[in-house]
Amino acid sequence: MIELRRFSASLGGVAVLHDVSFRAVPGEFVAVCGPNGAGKTTFLRALAGIVPGAKRPDPRRVAYVEQGARCAWSLSIAEVAALGRIPHGDENPAAVARALARCGVAALAGRQVDQVSGGQARRAMLARAFATEPAALLLDEPVADLDPAACHEILRVLQGFAQGGGLVMAVLHAVELACAYATRMVVVHEGRIVADDAPVAALPHAAKCFGLELGEDRALRLLPPRQEGIF
Amino acid sequence: MNRASVVLLVVLCGLLGVSLLVGAAGLGVPDWLILWQIRLPRTLLAALVGAGLGLSGAVLQGALRNPLADPGLLGIGGCAALGAVIAFYWGVAAAFAGALPGAAMLGAALGCGMLMAFSGRALSGPSLILAGVALSAMASAFIALALSLAPNPFALAEITFWLMGGLEDRTLAHLALAGPPILLGCALLLRLGRRLDALSLGEATAATLGLPVGRTLMLASVGVTLAVGAGAAVAGGIGFVGLVVPHLLRPVAGQRPGALLAPSMAGGATLLLLADLLARLAPLVLPLGSEPRLGVLTALLGAPFLVRIARQVAP
Numbered sequence: 315m316i317e318l319r320r321f322s323a324s325l326g327g328v329a330v331l332h333d334v335s336f337r338a339v340p341g342e343f344v345a346v347c348g349p350n351g352a353g354k355t356t357f358l359r360a361l362a363g364i365v366p367g368a369k370r371p372d373p374r375r376v377a378y379v380e381q382g383a384r385c386a387w388s389l390s391i392a393e394v395a396a397l398g399r400i401p402h403g404d405e406n407p408a409a410v411a412r413a414l415a416r417c418g419v420a421a422l423a424g425r426q427v428d429q430v431s432g433g434q435a436r437r438a439m440l441a442r443a444f445a446t447e448p449a450a451l452l453l454d455e456p457v458a459d460l461d462p463a464a465c466h467e468i469l470r471v472l473q474g475f476a477q478g479g480g481l482v483m484a485v486l487h488a489v490e491l492a493c494a495y496a497t498r499m500v501v502v503h504e505g506r507i508v509a510d511d512a513p514v515a516a517l518p519h520a521a522k523c524f525g526l527e528l529g530e531d532r533a534l535r536l537l538p539p540r541q542e543g544i545f
Numbered sequence: 546m547n548r549a550s551v552v553l554l555v556v557l558c559g560l561l562g563v564s565l566l567v568g569a570a571g572l573g574v575p576d577w578l579i580l581w582q583i584r585l586p587r588t589l590l591a592a593l594v595g596a597g598l599g600l601s602g603a604v605l606q607g608a609l610r611n612p613l614a615d616p617g618l619l620g621i622g623g624c625a626a627l628g629a630v631i632a633f634y635w636g637v638a639a640a641f642a643g644a645l646p647g648a649a650m651l652g653a654a655l656g657c658g659m660l661m662a663f664s665g666r667a668l669s670g671p672s673l674i675l676a677g678v679a680l681s682a683m684a685s686a687f688i689a690l691a692l693s694l695a696p697n698p699f700a701l702a703e704i705t706f707w708l709m710g711g712l713e714d715r716t717l718a719h720l721a722l723a724g725p726p727i728l729l730g731c732a733l734l735l736r737l738g739r740r741l742d743a744l745s746l747g748e749a750t751a752a753t754l755g756l757p758v759g760r761t762l763m764l765a766s767v768g769v770t771l772a773v774g775a776g777a778a779v780a781g782g783i784g785f786v787g788l789v790v791p792h793l794l795r796p797v798a799g800q801r802p803g804a805l806l807a808p809s810m811a812g813g814a815t816l817l818l819l820a821d822l823l824a825r826l827a828p829l830v831l832p833l834g835s836e837p838r839l840g841v842l843t844a845l846l847g848a849p850f851l852v853r854i855a856r857q858v859a860p
Contacts (some may be wrong), residue, residue, distance in 0.1 A: 325801070387801065
């Protein structure tokens with residue numbers, strides 16, 4: 315379905331991915347976690363086929379939303395979502411309307427995408443990917459600039475897509491959200507997959523990569539650096 | 546087709562008609578010979594050259610996601626001018642009728658080849674812009690060199706005059722020479738609409754939508770070469786139309802690059818027809834010895850519009 319075989323990539327002469335093999339099947343919600351600079355984005359771009367040497371998947375079956383995706387022109391949210399029909403070469407207003415509704419921006423369809431909030435623009439970009447009606451979604455930090463409630467809302471939408479037989483691969487920094495929604499967690503560290511398991515099982519590896527302690531209830535706690543006398 | 550496009554087409558048709566009725570021979574329905582041999586080629590050339598410039602500007606702004614892009618950015622017009630200047634310089638221009646536009650078209654074609662060579666194997670927006678800037682700098686340098694080494698003051702005046710653009714004394718032969726490449730280029734560019742829409746999400750995302758990015762930029766360059774190179778070959782250096790027309794039309798035709806192509810084509814034709822009409826009217830109403838140059842008028846007409854748009858841009 316989505317696959318990489320012993321794939322290596324370098325950016326500007328620096329090796330970013332080392333001999334990575336990966337495979338995911340429909341129905342999975344894979345959270346990609348790891349510290350900044352670990353190679354998560356390159357991993358996702360390799361799956362999307364836009365890293366030199368990577369095989370490009372069928373654009374009708376795999377939709378990719380890059381980190382901080384934006385539109386160069388002041389298109390309406392409906393026009394942005396309609397761009398998702400380009401791989402099919404049709405307009406399909408019904409699919410576009412469904413995608414807008416799914417991402418909660420149907421009411422904003424006529425607004426210019428550069429005149430709404432960052433979170434609403436992010437939903438518009440997600441709606442563009444849904445409008446393709448793909449089998450797999452590759453999303454680079456899809457909830458990065460959403461408020462806590464909106465994070466849960468979007469992750470529920472993605473969970474529903476996976477439960478309906480779709481495949482979701484999402485780079486997530488909030489590991490507690492990954493544990494709550496994903497079925498599988500891939501921990502990327504220094505260009506290698508260091509853990510690939512159910513989120514709860516992969517969590518200690520993620521904690522190790524971040525250099526953070528794992529709480530006793532097995533929730534990854536984001537504790538501040540140890541300092542005396544603050545509180 | 547929205548109301549703005551209809552209005553634009555009506556204005557364009559009106560101007561085409563008026564353009565046939567105005568000239569050095571006075572206002573009103575002219576002699577058949579004047580109509581057929583002078584006014585018609587001039588009118589159609591103004592519309593065609595303007596259409597090519599407006600459409601090329603819209604395509605390049607969309608393809609490069611840059612509101613400052615215009616056909617001059619790629620250096621194609623500069624190379625066409627260089628071809629013409631070389632023809633003037635060596636005296637080839639006077640040898641036979643098609644020599645000057647032929648040399649300019651050759652310059653544009655060679656320029657397109659160099660553009661592709663300069664921008665490297667993996668064609669992308671930034672590489673195309675840098676290669677275009679390099680190409681137009683080289684073309685300007687060679688034109689300046691030819692001007693500074695001009696064999697006599699007449700050649701110098703002739704070259705300078707041509708560089709300012711104009712459509713006076715153009716014949717049906719010019720129309721036959723420039724018309725087909727311009728139409729071919731426009732047909733090629735008009736087909737890029739959906740691809741330009743995809744590029745508005747960036748080149749990486751466009752690639753995941755199945756778009757061959759490098760090939761699209763190459764097709765855009767070839768289309769612009771045909772549409773603008775052939776235009777420059779018969780009309781000389783005419784700036785500003787490609788830059789200003791898409792900006793004028795965005796408020797009415799929308800921001801989607803693909804939706805802007807056909808209106809920009811009509812808008813470019815309208816703007817250049819209007820400028821050429823003013824060029825012909827000016828000596829009739831003002832104490833001028835000759836027509837003002839077309840390139841001068843397009844800039845004078847276009848600049849105030851751009852100033853207005855600049856003042857409206859939100860911070």
